Amino acid sequence: MSASDNPLLVDYFDGLSTRAHRVSMRIHEGMLQLTGPDLFRQVALNKVQWSERTRHGTRCAHFVDGGLVQSLDNNHWDDWLKTQQLGEPLVVRAQQSWRWTALATCVLLLVAVLGYWWGLPMAARALTPLVPASVDRELGQRTLQAMDEKWLHPSQLDEAVQARWRQKFDEATRQDHSLSPQDTGHPYPAIQLHFRHASIGPNAFALPDGSIVITDELMTLLQDREDVLLGILGHEMGHVRLRHGLRSLIQTGLLGVVSSVAFGDFSTWLAGAPALMGHLAYSRELEREADDIAIAFMRHNQIKPSVMAVFFQRLKAGRPSGEELGIAFSSHPADDERIARFMAADLGDPAAP
Known part of the structure; x- marks a missing residue:
């Protein structure tokens, strides 16, 4: 079975009402397809904004017209994204890692110290003649x-x-x-x-x-x-x-x-x-x-x-x-x-x- 034949059950909101439509979501030929008893919709993948993964938040995908799809099970959603080769960006993965977070904090502190000792004096020297x-x-x-x-x-x-x-x-x-x-x-x-x-x-x-x-x-x-x-x-x-x-x-x-x-x-x-x-x-x-x-x-x-x-x-x-x-x-x-x-x-x- 190909990745496109592996649908995920989600809730779809059209952005016009609060009613949820239970639909199947799949990817076919660069399009995100939503299929339900009384609904069929296709959205180009480059027009879909996927929410970042958080520990407790519900996973979502947003459309430019205000519609969105919402996960029923976060673990299934995450696994489905991987099978569709829609893995998370490095930044998102880093945010979920305490090691990356600690490293980013150390780098930020280093930049702050270097900016204070060298960056600010250089900027002040350049601005003074003006x-x-x-x-x-x-x-x-x-x-x-x-x-x-x-x-x-x-x-x-x-x-x-x-x-x-x-x-x-x-x-x-x-x-x-x-x-x-x-x-x-x-x-x-x-x-x-x-x-x-x-x-x-x-x-x-x-x-x-x-x-x-x-x-x-x-x-x-x-x-x-x-x-x-x-x-x-x-x-x-x-x-x-x-x-x-x-x-x-x-x-x-x-x-x-x-x-x-x-x-x-x-x-x-x-x-x-x-x-x-x-x-x-x-x-x-x-x-x-x-x-x-x-x-x-x-x-x-x-x-x-x-x-x-x-x-x-x-x-x-x-x-x-x-x-x-x-x-x-x-x-x-x-x-x-x-x-x-x-x-x-x-x-x-x-x-x-």
Whole structure:
């Protein structure tokens, strides 16, 4: 007996009423045939949508006009499909296997991890040049305003000291030719130094609009080492020139968008972007890029990069044991790694920038 001579008893619904027609279903010359006491119908196999096999669900086959056939016995239905060589797709078989499901879960987790560590940074790097400079200005201004309202206080430094440092840094930047706007593909915002008193301790951080905030505590910590202070400002200038603030925000935003697709609305993130900017931690890759800019900046100003070791030593001596304190609330590479990098640059190591 051929496969086409092996009928299966099913219920047929025409899509117009709830009445079930008990019919025999068989396949003949590429057509699905339904035969009953008062019914005969043929449907091309490529117009039939077979339901996926589930553990408890009733098996069905749907037609484009709304009709369907329904199994009377799931086991008989599954066996009949096999005899008709209408086996299940690999995806359906995989869904029924715990081993395949476990493997798919592991692959999904791996893709998620790789996407987080490599995919998001690459996407943020590609998207940043597409964002107009006006966004940097608006974001920086709003962030500084929000931080002034919550964490920062007017500087207690003498106005003459502040003015002298603004002039000194302006002269130092004019000596630096390590990175031009043509290298980065966008014009630089004008650097503006802002001095603030804050409870965050000796710190400095850069905002996308070119604002660099320096705390009074950092000025006090390095009041006798202007060369080190210039190195720190060069590091923050690197964040500005490479648009690290915007890149990090885009990366965080992409993560929020991806999460929103899976878990819900992301309008809250958009509304809180300026506040998020204040807490944003740069990746270690971005910190290393900013260190490279600082090294070049110091070299052009006849400052040995190795002097930055003084900064890390004083920070370590002045903070409680186990407490990490870094510039701009950031996830910096370990102090020892950064010191070694600045020392290598001082010694002319060809591997250093």
